[in-house]
Amino acid sequence: MRPRVDWMTQADERVLEFLHEKYIVASPSVIAANIDYTQEYLSRRCRRLTDAGLLQRVDASNYRVTDLGERFLAGEVDAEDLESDESD
Secondary structure: OOOOOOOOOHHHHHHHHHHHHHOOOEOHHHHHHHHOOOHHHHHHHHHHHHHOOOEEEOOOOOEEEOHHHHHHHOOOOOHHHOOOOOOO
């Protein structure tokens, strides 16, 4: 079971799941078209997930899930490891 991380949103989990399940590198606009959130919102969330180490920015507009992101999806990461004082 995945940990509950206070700063994470449902969209964050959906972004991670989408990139993991499709095993692709994608931009927020491609992700948005597939999981029904706006590109602007997902751009912010992808940056936040990158700051937390769950996503990696591959180039100017594309992201992929990191090893930490994969471990989070598998329930192998403690919430404390992802908690942060940063605000959105």
